[in-house]
Amino acid sequence: MRIAQLANFVGPASGGMRTALRALGAGYVDAGCRRLLVVPGPEDSRTSTPLGDVVQLRAPRVGGGYRLIVEPWRVTEVLEQWGPTSIELSDKLTLMPVARWARRSGVGSVLLSHERLDDMLALRTGLDAPSKVSVGLLNRLLVRSVDTVVVTSAYAQREFQHVADAARCPVVRVPLGVDLETFRPHPRGPVDGLRLVHAGRLSREKSPHLAVATAVELHRRGVPVRLDVYGVGPHRDELVELAADAPVRFRGYVDSPARLSRALAHADVALSVCPGETFGLAVLEALASGTPVVTADRGGARELVDETAGAWASPEPAALADAVLEVAARAPATRRAAARRRAERYPWSATVESMLEVHSTVAMPSSRSRARRVISSSTATPATTRDPITIAR
Numbered sequence: 001m002r003i004a005q006l007a008n009f010v011g012p013a014s015g016g017m018r019t020a021l022r023a024l025g026a027g028y029v030d031a032g033c034r035r036l037l038v039v040p041g042p043e044d045s046r047t048s049t050p051l052g053d054v055v056q057l058r059a060p061r062v063g064g065g066y067r068l069i070v071e072p073w074r075v076t077e078v079l080e081q082w083g084p085t086s087i088e089l090s091d092k093l094t095l096m097p098v099a100r101w102a103r104r105s106g107v108g109s110v111l112l113s114h115e116r117l118d119d120m121l122a123l124r125t126g127l128d129a130p131s132k133v134s135v136g137l138l139n140r141l142l143v144r145s146v147d148t149v150v151v152t153s154a155y156a157q158r159e160f161q162h163v164a165d166a167a168r169c170p171v172v173r174v175p176l177g178v179d180l181e182t183f184r185p186h187p188r189g190p191v192d193g194l195r196l197v198h199a200g201r202l203s204r205e206k207s208p209h210l211a212v213a214t215a216v217e218l219h220r221r222g223v224p225v226r227l228d229v230y231g232v233g234p235h236r237d238e239l240v241e242l243a244a245d246a247p248v249r250f251r252g253y254v255d256s257p258a259r260l261s262r263a264l265a266h267a268d269v270a271l272s273v274c275p276g277e278t279f280g281l282a283v284l285e286a287l288a289s290g291t292p293v294v295t296a297d298r299g300g301a302r303e304l305v306d307e308t309a310g311a312w313a314s315p316e317p318a319a320l321a322d323a324v325l326e327v328a329a330r331a332p333a334t335r336r337a338a339a340r341r342r343a344e345r346y347p348w349s350a351t352v353e354s355m356l357e358v359h360s361t362v363a364m365p366s367s368r369s370r371a372r373r374v375i376s377s378s379t380a381t382p383a384t385t386r387d388p389i390t391i392a393r
Contacts, residue, residue, distance in 0.1 A: 003028050003359055004036040004079055006098060007090040008059075009066045015201065015231075016281040017090060017114060020176055024088075025051045027352025033359075036082050038075055040067035053082070065232075072097040079107075085363040088112055088355075092142060099145040108362030109146040110355075116159045119276035119299075136163070143169040147362040150174050150355070152279040153300030172358055177348035178284035182257045185290030185340055186265040193224030194328055197267035197291070199260065199282050200274075202233030207274035207296075212239050212248055213317040214271060214294075218324065219246040227271070230254050230263060257285075264289040268332075269324050275315040277301040288343035290336040294323045309335075309342035 005025060010017055021037060028035045035052030040059030047054045055078050059067040069075060075098050079087065086108035089095055102109040118135040143149060143164045149171045151157045157173055164171045196218075198211040208229065215227035226247040229239070236250060254260040264270060270286035270293045277283075280301030283293050293310040295301040302312050311327050313319035327335060 001028075001086065001356075001359055001363055002034040002036070002082070002084045004038065004082060004084040004087045005090065006038045006075060006087060006095050008040055008068050008093070008095060009091070010039045015199075016279075019281055020112075020114070021090065022051070023177065023179070023348045024352060024355060027348060028052075028356070031352065031356055033356075036078075036084065038069075038078055040069045042067070068094060070094055076101045086110060086359045088359070089146065090114055092117065092138065096142065096145055103145075103147075108148075108359065110148050110150055110358055110362055111142060111146040112150045113152070113156055113160070114278065116156050116276060116278045116300075118159060135159075139163045140167070143167040148172060148358055150358060152176050153303050155298070155300040155303065156278040172354075174351060174354040174358070175346055176279050176281060176284075177346045177351040178281070178288045178343055179257065180288055180344060180347060183261045183264070183285045183288035183343070185336060186262050188266055191266070191268070193226060194218070194269070194324075195267045196225060196227040196269050196271055196324065197230070197264055197286070198227060198271045199230040199254075199264065199285070200272070202229070202231050202236045202239060204235055205274075205276065206233075207276070207315070208233070208235065208239055209242060210273045210296075210315055210317065210320070211271040212242050212246075214273065214320040214324065215248055216243060216246045217317040217321040221321070223325070228263065228267070230260065261285065261289045264291050267291050269294055269310075269327050271295075271320070271324070272301050273315060273320055274301065275299045280304055284343050284346055287339040290340050292327050292330075292335045292339045294320060294327060296320075304342070304346075306342060308338035310339070 005021055007017060007021055025035050025037060029051050037054045039056055041056035044058050045056045057069055057074055059069045062068045072095055084107055087102050088110045089099060090112050099109045139160060140163045144167050149160050149164060149169060151160060151171060151173050152175055157171055160171050196215055200206045200208060202208045215225055218225040229250045232253045264286045270291045272280055272283045272293050272295050275296040275298050278300040283301045283304045286293050287309055293305050295305050295312050296315040297312040305312060311323040313323040
């Protein structure tokens with residue numbers, strides 16, 4: 001198979017999206033597939049890597065350090081050269097015309113849904129009903145444009161199931177995974193008081209305000225607590241103001257997964273409290289590092305935590321603070337071992353295996369023959385002068 005992964009909103013400090021793209025891409029290559037990654041960037045470029053070709057297309061900034069490909073026809077030009085048997089879309093907006101190109105060209109298409117748009121927009125704007133109506137219309141268009149929708153949790157599946165059934169579009173649940181070698185328990189030195197950690201983008205739809213407010217609530221109760229916040233984002237100043245004189249430390253972005261694992265392992269409890277999270281890679285990374293997680297009682301992250309590996313509560317500071325104290329009261333060795341066991345249920349190998357099955361299903365015979373024609377004619381077809389990016393075949 002020849003799998004092309006297409007994504008927007010991938011930046012130097014993006015976490016979950018970049019992690020998933022890399023882990024899946026590595027799995028595809030290990031399975032013997034050809035892999036292409038197309039992402040936005042400040043300029044056009046092409047790089048050959050051990051994990052396949054990476055094409056960066058010039059794209060404007062859209063805020064928060066992200067870029068957005070706004071010329072989908074440039075993506076299809078790249079794909080015409082490369083000849084995929086299937087495409088994997090990690091974007092629901094500007095890249096959807098590529099899905100229509102795939103259908104016309106006999107190429108399979110998979111939408112990998114990384115967010116639940118209705119709840120994400122409601123969290124960002126504070127407007128619930130208008131968000132659900134507009135997202136419902138968009139979802140009807142999406143399921144008619146692709147061959148299969150992949151979701152990562154039951155919570156995420158509920159957004160699509162009704163419209164997908166009507167359009168006869170399969171919706172497949174494939175949980176993501178965690179690098180169990182990099183994220184692992186580490187020895188801890190002596191710690192005074194209750195140590196909390198939050199890792200994630202400091203943007204409203206990720207609910208970092210709720211994590212900080214939980215630490216503030218514990219501090220107000222007189223609990224000797226400290227919260228370390230890892231991540232960057234547009235709302236850092238708001239969070240600093242919210243923390244006030246509570247012991248909350250903002251550590252910035254950590255670009256080394258191994259260092260992040262050590263930071264997570266040093267805490268007693270990790271806070272991942274967004275009620276609109278469709279999966280929660282940060283939850284798995286904390287669990288794999290041996291740190292139990294307190295999360296909201298709804299959302300995809302809740303599905304990753306059981307009663308041995310953490311706790312959940314309504315997304316309110318007082319309720320979450322109670323959950324933190326309940327988890328912290330458990331024997332440290334017991335709670336850490338349980339967290340690690342829970343994470344071991346989610347290796348990336350299982351995710352890759354399931355995704356390969358999806359791609360095999362949507363990769364139509366006509367697309368395979370088309371890819372073979374592209375490959376066989378590569379020596380005779382000169383690179384186009386219209387597009388400076390030439391793809392290795």
